[in-house]
Amino acid sequence: AKLDALSAHDVLKLNDLGGYTVPTRGLYPFQWNWDAAITALGWLAAGDEARAWREVERLLEGQWDNGMVPHIVFHGDAETYFPGPEVWGVKHSPSTSAISQPPVLASVMKLLFEEGRDRRLAEEKLAATLPGVIRYHLWFYRDRDPEHTGRVCSYHPWESGMDNSPQWDGPLAGVPPVDAEYVRRDTGLVDPSERPHKYEYDRYIYLVKFFQQNEHDAEVLYRDCPYRVEDISLISILHRGTRDLIALCEEDAAGLGLVNTNGEALFSLKQSLARTEEGVQALWSDELGCFLSRDARANVLLEHVTTAGILPLFAGVASGAQAQRMGGLLEEWLEQAPFGVASTHPASTRFEPKRYWRGPSWLHINWMLAIGCEEYGMSREADQIKQASQKCIEAAGYYEYFNSVTGEGCGGRDFSWTAAMDLYWLN
Template sequence: MIDSTAVTIDKATALSLKELAKQTLKDNDLGGYTVPTHGLYPFQWNWDSAITALGWMKFDEPRAWQEIEILFSGQWDNGMVPHILFHKNSETYFPGPNIWGANRAIKSTSISQPPVLATAIKEMLETAKDSALATEKVTQLFNKLVEYHLWWYNDRDPQNTGLVVTYHPWESGMDNSPAWDDALHAVPCVDWEYTRRDTSHVDPSQRPHKSEYDRFLYLVDFFKRHNFDSQYIFDNCPYKMNDLGIIAILHRATKDLLILGDKLGLNDERTEYLAKRAKMTEQAIGSLWCESSNYFYCRNVLTNSLAKVKTSAGLLCVYAGLATKAQTESLNNTAQQWIEASQFSIASTHPSETCYEPQRYWRGPIWLHINWMIALGFAESGFTNTANHIQQDTRNLVLTSGYYEYFNPETGAGCGGKNFSWTAAIALHWLLD
């Protein structure tokens, strides 16, 4: 195996990549919000915008804050920030607002996405050159962030288990991860015909299968048929997962939100409540740890069974600070083996798994923002060699293929959408300084 860490990057190349990344964000700017890429994803996505704002901060701080403000303009009255905001009409994406049926002031979907917003905003405040503007913006956004986190804990864990649930693979952001296979198989297929748009933009071998889409759409119909009633959906949804990605990202973001509140003197009884809910998660996370394989797994709540496939979501427990010292050491060993298992790291599904597909959406490809989180977690835990290796592999992907949506871990080839916003943003934020 060729050692991908041997690739170096000179200053001229780094500068060129920076300029290309900036231009990618500018090209994807639709007047205050950034689409992930044109055609394939023509709207504003929740966690995409949070990550993309980190890139804007490197060269246009007011525009970075505008990204977040426009995302929060679509926040529901119950505190949820939807996973897609349909600001403008587009015929290049399916399913659009008419299928979702959530006709708020700004049309949207009825599910959310990994709540990385508070973490991104904390990074934006800490790295801002215009600290006065940053403090003003965070102060204005703080209440909206609190409401969003309260929604997660109250709406998605009303029984106070410490582990929130998700109702749709799209909500996880890791749409067709093999961790969802068994749970999704139990969901009925939609009973109407439809035409996908994604496979007209991207090679179908890089996208979810039709059998998965049939079930994705059934769940969309289920939410709409029951008028987005939180209690009914919690009691009756045919798909309910404890998703490690959501749980870990939420936990980290809640801790970051509390830090923001403390720094700005904004904490109150609501943030005290959030701190108590975070403690519940710390007490409950051990139920997702498998002693026999020394790994964290997602859980199908309806069958109370762990989805025993190693996905990169399990490593996010280090990023969240949810793993014990012994668990972190074990996960570091696993990560080292993971790194060695493919040319580039870290594959979203461990290459030793039978369900591993190196170029199919979330079943193997590498995603740069996930690598950033995993590397950050290991660096903060003292495993700097692991963190540095992941960062260097990630940098080499950009050097090899540019700013694609995701990457083949065997070859480094770019997959999915081209000229992708959050890939360019993470390069600016993490790889090219």
């Protein structure tokens, strides 16, 4: 990292607003769901276990009665972000957005629990937070897969966390633009060439208004939302998280009796796991050698090779033969964009190495991919991914994401999840 740069631990401290960590000041001044989970690993690695669990607890303050854990919890006021709480129009205290995000939280909690040195703290915090996270996963399966396809769906590109991935170009074209004026804040804070276009924002905001107009009614949204996508990344992360939740309850390592109190819920989660394992096979592309997301409204596979389509390795739902294909693909991918793993395959006509999710590499995704490779016995690929990730930090420091061809830092700087991944994974 650069000489004048903050240490990874200092980045977390800089972004700590009191029990929750903002991804970066200015651009993202609230608590984000998957950022919070990844950042908790950073607090753990920095030796502050209590702070790591606090991050989880504060995120769960945003949980809705139906179980949904929102993608943003607006703990405080800030003028630097659009769309803020007034645009979402959600009645909850604290104020929140109305969609979720890939639930990596459960898998993170398993790591916090297993790796925490203070056993009493780990047991107490797990017992306090696990029931909420079980309700969260049940919500996904109930509200987002009412027909039991084994493939939960999402209603907004923001819900995937991979906002402007080429995967969503097709489904987003079916969403009308919002017919109101608005002022973006992001493009005043970072280089607009590293952010989504106005075309996409017009549709992002239409959807936000659509949710509000329909009072967040689960049935209505499932039926009428103009954007309904089976996101292979979200499905994979949810699947692994569910497995981890079940393991935490069943191992009962803490002697907390979590199985007894959640018997029915666990039964239901196990059924969902089995469904997904079967359901995702419909998303495999033998031609492209990876999994794909699917537009559930238009009933078409979204034929783009992206890191989302490799995340079934993290879920453990790929067959051995599928894993081998993806391993080979990853090696070629890293050759073409050495500061990878490029979020969109570099050979894609839609590849843009510095535009958000159309090509940059993101270290929390790399971490999940490396875990997946390791678990499928592909240590060489896992090492290559780790080295590529280390090179990004060496080249640029703790940026939000990195130009996958040049290693240049992009988006927000002094970024929590990149610092957390350095502390927890790369150091």
